[in-house]
Amino acid sequence: MKITSVKAHVLKPNERKFRWKEEWAPMTIHHVLLRIGTDEGHEGVCITWLLDPGAIETALPGLRELLIGRDPHEVEAISYKLTDSLRSPSAVASTVDICLWDLMGKYHKEPIYRLLGAARPRIKAYASTIMYDTVPEYVQIAQESYDQGFRAFKLHAFGVPDKDIEVCRAVHKVFNGKMDLMLDPVNAYDRLGAFKVGKVLEELDFYWYEAPIADSDLNGLADLTRSFKIPITAVESVAEGLRGYPKYLSGHVVDSIRSVGDWIGGISAMRKAAGLCEAFNTKYEPHSYGTTLVQAAHLHVMLAIHNCDLFEIPVPQGILDVGMKDVIRCTSDGYVEAPTKPGLGYDIDWDAIKSLTVKEI
Missing domain, CATH: 3.20.20.120 (Enolase-like C-terminal domain)
Structure with missing residues (x-):
């Protein structure tokens, strides 16, 4: 199994304004769907809420260079590289890691846990x-x-x-x-x-x-x-x-x-x-x-x-x-x-994603 594609959907911002303490102004939450596909038809996905849409767009060329052609089972090597030996964590690196685990679960037909x-x-x-x-x-x-x-x-x-x-x-x-x-x-x-x-x-x-x-x-x-x-x-x-x-x-x-x-x-x-x-x-x-x-x-x-x-x-x-x-x-x-479906175990509504997508990268 080899990674053949890395795509992202920038979704419409969440309609609700979020606030968790008085001194903060209400904030808008943005969402990005990251998709990592393979030559065997499996796809690892994650919809984020902490990821700046601009960050994923900036990172995608480098992610494609790093990921395409790799086996998702190399998640440790990939994640270690993306976090600079665990010294520089980020929402982008974390989302990639979650997608890779989703891929492995789907490949092995098992929930990740x-x-x-x-x-x-x-x-x-x-x-x-x-x-x-x-x-x-x-x-x-x-x-x-x-x-x-x-x-x-x-x-x-x-x-x-x-x-x-x-x-x-x-x-x-x-x-x-x-x-x-x-x-x-x-x-x-x-x-x-x-x-x-x-x-x-x-x-x-x-x-x-x-x-x-x-x-x-x-x-x-x-x-x-x-x-x-x-x-x-x-x-x-x-x-x-x-x-x-x-x-x-x-x-x-x-x-x-x-x-x-x-x-x-x-x-x-x-x-x-x-x-x-x-x-x-x-x-x-x-x-x-x-x-x-x-x-x-x-x-x-x-x-x-x-x-x-x-x-x-x-x-x-x-x-x-x-x-x-x-x-x-x-x-x-x-x-x-515990979820019973493979990978992350929860299915995306692709019709909803289509209506929510403002940009596909």
């Missing part, structure tokens, strides 16, 4: 919000999530300590004992604010406390980790990729590490990150926020490891399900089941 070494057939899901303007809106989306089967729920609140405490107390009042609750202020607090909120989350028995301060503030994170029983989690630096992990792990700076797999190097990088964390007895909780196929890439890694508890699903459900026939949904008992 089985090629990685299946650890389990399902994983507990949690609903992950965008930012809302009022406390009642958070309670409402929590109720909708619970009614859809979710038994875990994460708030992206205002990023302001007192306002976030109000939201957390309101949601806890209704859903304590019904759903595991988490807070992600997206690095918004200073240290004093982080401790103030942390004390309340400890009192409310939240499941974890994510990115309370800058991920680069290792001393501050370590202080929080040692001060609270509630797990503290940080997000690895997407600029550093795997090379940034040792500073969090060697001194037990945090209890778990989150990663953006569609930036740090795709499935290949995520499985390495999981192994690093496992060696230090640390949880590895990848982000799976994104389009259906980006979610799927994360899901396959999670189903092939043991040191991960929860799978993240954007709510309202469907806000990033662009161009798909199949989507990922929470079961009535709060889980996501």
Whole structure:
């Protein structure tokens, strides 16, 4: 099997404006579909949400030179090259890696997690919000999530300590004992604010406390980790990729590490990150926020490891399900089941892609 084509569709921007904390302006999300085809008729695909359309157009000539004629089974050599020996991760390199794994799964007629070494057939899901303007809106989306089967729920609140405490107390009042609750202020607090909120989350028995301060503030994170029983989690630096992990792990700076797999190097990088964390007895909780196929890439890694508890699903459900026939949904008992189709395991709606495409490269 040899790669014979590398194509991309620039899709219409997402109609929804996205925002995850108060200080950010609402943003437009752009989508690109990357397609890598072979001489045997298999095609690896991924629809992105972090990839700048201009970046893929700039990268395509070099990608074609690197990929065409190669066997997709050489994914490690290819991904290592694209990330400059893991020092320069990018959304482009990550998307290529995900496509190559999709190709291999389709070639072998197996879901990717089985090629990685299946650890389990399902994983507990949690609903992950965008930012809302009022406390009642958070309670409402929590109720909708619970009614859809979710038994875990994460708030992206205002990023302001007192306002976030109000939201957390309101949601806890209704859903304590019904759903595991988490807070992600997206690095918004200073240290004093982080401790103030942390004390309340400890009192409310939240499941974890994510990115309370800058991920680069290792001393501050370590202080929080040692001060609270509630797990503290940080997000690895997407600029550093795997090379940034040792500073969090060697001194037990945090209890778990989150990663953006569609930036740090795709499935290949995520499985390495999981192994690093496992060696230090640390949880590895990848982000799976994104389009259906980006979610799927994360899901396959999670189903092939043991040191991960929860799978993240954007709510309202469907806000990033662009161009798909199949989507990922929470079961009535709060889980996501392993896909059964080969590769990433979720089919694209090609009629929808045709209508969404503004440029084919």
